Amino acid sequence: MRQRPIRYLVAVFCAFAVGASGSCHVPPAAETRSYYMARNSASDAATLGCYNGDKSGRLSLFFGAPTTVGGSYGATAWGAPDLRLSDIENVVKNFIRGYAYCRNNGGYRLQIGVGTSNSAINSRTGSWLQAHGYAWATSVRALAAWANANYPGIAQVFGAWDPEPSWSTFATADAWMHGYDGRPSRQLMFVNASADGCSVTNANNEPCNNGWNQQRVWHLAWQHDPALPIPQIYTNSGTQARQWKLIDLWATVYAGDGMYFYGTMSQAGACRQVGGCAGTDNTPHEAHDQLLWWLATDSRTTQPSIQTMTDVNWNS
Amino acid sequence: MTDDRHTTSPSRSRRPRRGAILTAALVLSAVAASAAASAALSEEAPVPLEDELQAEIDGMVESGVEPDDPKVQMLEESLEQLEEGAVADPPPEPGVDVEALLEEAEAAEAAEGTITPRSGDPGAVASDGSRAAGRPAWESGEIMCEVVPGMLGPEEITRARCVSVPQPDGTSRYVAIGADGIVRTVAFGHDGHVQRLPDTAVGAPVAPDAAVAPTPEGDVVVTPPGQAPRPVDLG
Secondary structure, eight states: OOOOHHHHHHIIIIIIIIGTTTTTSOOOEEEEEEEEEOOOOHHHHHHHHGGGGGOOEEEEEEEEEEEEETTTEEEBTTTEEEHHHHHHHHHHHHHHHHHHHHOTTTTTOEHHHHHHSSOOOTOOOOOHHHHHHHHHHHHHHHHHHHHHHHHTTTEEEEEEEOGGGGOOOHHHHHHHHHHHTTSTTTOEEEEOOOOTTTOOOOOOOOGGGGGGGGHHHHHHIISSTTTEOBOOOOTTTHHHHHHHHHHHHHHHIIIOOOOOOOEEEEEEEEEEHHHHOOOOOOOOOHHHHHHHHHHHTTTTTHHHHEEEEEEEEEOO | OOOOOGGGHHHHHHHHHHHHHHHHHHHHHHHHHHHHHHHHHHTTTOOOOOHHHHHHHHHHHHHTTOOHHHHHHHHHHHHHHHHHTTTOOOOOOOTTHHHHHHHHHHHHHHHOOOOOOOOTTTTTOOTSSSSEOOHHHHHOOOOOOOBBBTTTTHHHHOOOEEEEEETSSSSSSEEEHHHHHHHEEEEEEEEOOOEEEEEEEEESOOOOOOOOEOOOOOOOEOOOSSSEEEEEEEO
């Protein structure tokens, strides 16, 4: 069981005393933008990469639901043409080319998560999902090797995943993750998960939406080796931060394997694009502060800092 | 807690104690330092990613994760690669003209919103640097239903039929037609503008074997088997 008194105090100080002023925060260049990718031509991707030349840190490029495109594995794109994995690779490569071309500072670097979700997968078989996850890991691995060969010190590529309890059964989501994790030499994965329906008061493996529970959310967001949790912290009320603190607490107490959070994902940018989101438009700093604050309310879950602040937008 | 203002003499109450002065000074210093740090941070470059990764690895180990944990090892590999990359000097990627790509996008952006639909990008650069053939920016017709984050929830697409409907102005509508005939529409506009439009209705339940199709005008037609087509104005 974790006991981290000094770090507890540091986190409490940052969260309570100066959190609002930003002194414990990263500078704006490190508040990255993530995207739902509904616009995927080569020039659009390069332009998007160029636009992000003012950023340094982690971000996720989310494609849509896992699917098959002309006999190949791929992803949907919300009405834009479905993309094969090879198409997605080209989008990401052009994004990196644009970023490298426009990078504001030689010290800036991006860690890019190439993501899909557990949307629309309930009708898929377990073997299809595992194969898709495996193929996704293979594609991400190839992209990572390409980036390291051509743009070392500028961009690294990882997996990304948006699993949400309301979007599928746990079994189907887990099948996909097992496929990804089963690929030898797979890349780390940013897990930009939600914990919808999970408890905001108890850490006794309480139920979440759709038959998930705290253990199941933890399993996907942390227990799998590649998983780096960078959860969605959208709600102004702080409920999502509380949910994750309690999932972490459950894992610490009952599984002896507490979580470490690598970042937070907010959606203020997307909310501006859609004309507002009632009660779920945390800014990146608010999301960061909420999670750090709630983790700091218990010495068993506190951590000294959370590095990544990314804010999701629509690229459409 | 006792309020000592009620127990101290008037003269003492007017003269702050040394402790209070010290506390006030500390608070003011903290606030000033905080403000100064905030101002500086707004201009300064971020902490190098390498340092952040190292801090994360240290934090994980300090919190009880074993140093030989696969997650730690993968992060260390990533850090090592980043450090090596920072001093690498690779040759330019052959056959890639990023500037041309950016110019194409700029031209398309300038035309967008006037009369030119979002193009298929005929100047696309493939992974090998070669030019690839373009594709339409939006599908036209029935597509797999999926969640549109923040716009269309999982319960709204359950048993629905989904249609991508390109608009004459180059934008698109993502339309989910429920089995109950409710039509839920998300508009994908220019410049990243995304909007949930007011729900409409087919006027009858939509059976799984009903035909659903976009119209050239940017609306949808639902044709139940053996019945007349029912046009749906998407607004």
